[in-house]
Amino acid sequence: MAYWLVKSEPFVYGWAQFVEEGSTCWSGVRNYTARNNLKSMKKGDELFFYHSNEGMEIVGIARVIKEHYPDPTINDERWVAVDIKPVKKLKRPVSLSLIKADKRLSEMALINNSRLSVQPVSKKEWDVVLKLSGENY
DNA sequence: GCCAACGTTGGC
């Protein structure tokens, strides 16, 4: 199983709304690198849900429930979407500053490719972030 | 609100 991280501006689509809806279609990605990551997602893969701009922290865990299909928000074959559902809210959100301060997370795209909205997370990084959040998984 | 970093577009 692979791990990922997706970003969302909480004022546009935040964790609370995600939980309320129960699941969502992750669409609107218009960047090739991010798109390729969407295409690599398998059903059951887990994702960190990150709040950008406001909050700037990882707030929860989600799961892929439907693998990539043509993005319904645009009539263009190039772009895809996946369906995800919330799994759990982190006990303690993990802030960007905390991630930056941790040497074990220095390779995360969140830090060195900050504009990428869908990015892979290694198993190691996943575990470190969970530990920082106070979860024992 | 500013600006650095990055991606995309389009002229040549």
Next chain:
DNA sequence: GCCAACGTTGGC
């Protein structure tokens, strides 16, 4: 195929 111009993202 290069690169300047432009647009967008996202941290600060």
